[in-house]
Amino acid sequence: MLERLRRIRSDGEKSATLLSDIPVGAMLGSVPRSVGFGVRSYVRSLRAERRNYPDMPTVFPTPGLVSAAFLDELVVAFMSTGRLSPAPADAIRIRDEVAEAVGKFRAEAFLDDPTLFHPEPPPLTDPVVRGKLYGTIGYEQLAFDSGYTPWPGIPGATRWQAAGANQRVWAYVLRHPGKPRPWLVNLHGFGMGRPSDLAAFRSARLHRDFGINVMHVVLPMHGPRKASRTQDAPFVSFDYLGNVHGLAQAVWDVRRAIGWARHQGATAVGVHGLSLGAYVAALLAGVEDLDCVVVGVPSVDMAWVMSHHVPDDVEREVRAAGLLGAEAEAVHRVVSPLAVTPRVPVERRFVYAGLADRMATPQQAYRLWKHWEEPSVCWYRGSHIGAMWNRQSRRFVDDALTSSGIGRRNAW
Template identity: 30%
Template sequence: MPDVASDPVAEDPSQPEPDELPIPVPDVPGAEATARGLPRRRDLTVRQRLIVDSSAIADLALRTSIASLLSATMIPSVAGAVRRSRSRAEREHLNFYAGLAAAGDPERSFPAPTQLPRVFSRPANPVAEWVAHGNVRNIRFDSSFEAVNPALRDQCASYARNNVVHAQHWRHDDGPRPTLCVIHGFMGSAYLFNGLFFSLPWFYRSGYDVVLYTLPFHGRRAEKYSPFSGHGYFAHGFAGFCEAMAQAVHDFRSLMDYLEYTGVDRIALTGMSLGGYTSALIASVDDRIQAVIPNVPVVTPDRTVDEWFPANKVVALREWLAGTDSALTDAATMYSSPLNYRPLPAKDRRLIIAGLGDRLAPPQQAEILWRHWDRCAFHWFPGNHVLHVSQPDYLRRMTRFMGDFMFD
């Protein structure tokens, strides 16, 4: 293991500063949350209020666009809601996931992989190596996931492309090193975009190996003829979403098995939006996570979609046609929620990041997770879901946060 200082960027002048970012962003500083939580509007400076308000308006436009795509995705499930057999099956699925949620047992809800994946690796394209300034490999392996709900096993097994797991691995030649794993958001699976957005070259040069993990139904895992990356997450009804989350957890644990096999002994996990939701859930299931940093996370997707016009109207129509029991739906939704399980990393190894202008994953979502996580470290910035104003601040915060236990 290389001898690296606890804060390699702060203490090693040869390392790049976080404000040397591939994508420049405005530098209007955020801060740590107080014991009360996120700041009230009157606590912000005039400049911060201006950034929050303007970025929130931009987010509303983006949210409406994504909600329109989701609405089109859910139309087949609306048509199926009028069929009595489909409605009965959906209620049976809801009862199944509600039962697992009520048990609150992560080992039962998310069984661990039982075999080491056979991983295939090849060099990434020259652009990826140019961005990282290092050794980059694209890896893939067959998923060993089996649907948690027995009634859906044949259906889930039929998703041929989805059942091949993909990731990109930035590895130092003298590795393995402590590894930062990154999970992208909904529809945002491109490696190049995430490498730049999360400023991963900076972490790589700070001493970390990096892994970018592709969620189910995204990128190369999207089924043939999918209209967009991530389509399959919401195209198969509520039960399909639950199984997609279960597979996201299972396949990431297989990826960790592989990293351990190659000698990695310390893994930190971060993710954005849906990736933040997934990272928080994984940290409640697998105790090998040394640190977890959900970034602009969603934690109650059902409540979030309630604000997403026109998707909220499509969901309401589907539930009305099917005669869905809202209490049963709420109970089943907790199956894949990190709020239903206790986090396994210690409190001082949990950090949540939120944007005050975020309207896709409103900051109140992050605050709910913060309370569930015993009011752990909590950093906010005055931007929205995709414009992370003062990003260098939270990059430095992440580096200080992870340094003490990720490096000797």
């Protein structure tokens, strides 16, 4: 009980800090955007035959749903503060780096075949493993050197590699002793990457009831890998080469962790990604042989994310600097899930998305769903930040693991 109270107090303090960091104008702007979402949803529900996405269901905007959308808008406002507001000098630097990088990518044929940008990493055989405890959850903490090195000649590589803490990879593991079992790799969302993810993903329940081993790999610049404030290596921002290096390293690191799981005797490997982790999982499905891939509330177009969430007061400047056009799409193509063909069979691809999602928006999931040849999909009534607590999405993930053979309730 004391541990629970400490967590509640900590979460409250974090929420207060988050709200205090949001400019008043951005916070107030969340209100009309949420109301606008409600109005548009209501109109779409009345004009089903004229929808832009006829395969995606409409949702009637109840007060609870609009409130959930408002919370999404608040988080977007917080994330946009600073991260999506580059200084004029930085905007010019980014523009020049993007032009140089696109030329390099084109010369190396990475734009024609983005899988060439993601070489197979060396095997991981000797991570440091220590027993840890999070609340009542006992887990193993893995640590190993990433070994990721950007391609020669790509701008921003030196800046990215200078973030020393990021070169050490961490993973949180729940393993059963005895005979080999299936493994599920969970990939967290933006701002996560701590042992608390074990609880957020319900990993202890899956580990116990489904009889599987579960591993959480910390993505670059998250959790204990987060760079200090004195290090300039942003990830998921207008510093586009940081996005490219971050996503490329994420795929590299997760592939090494999966290789280690297979070395431990994994009988099958599935990947479940949420939000940013869903982006990585969808990209990973195009370069790695997996037995199952589940993506939740995904964004799959990084250039769209920047354009959609750029603050109104800086949009003109970043557009004038050429950061919202074709070059932005081109530089992100080498790390785009929409530019690679999934190697996972269509019957083992799964997508779920919230119809009130104001961060990724369900249209992003729709694009991936179409690109993936319309696999099993769950359109739940809810927002982005509510994905992990929504009963419908939780049940969908359980069914996905069962139908793909990753786990079966009480099978062990």
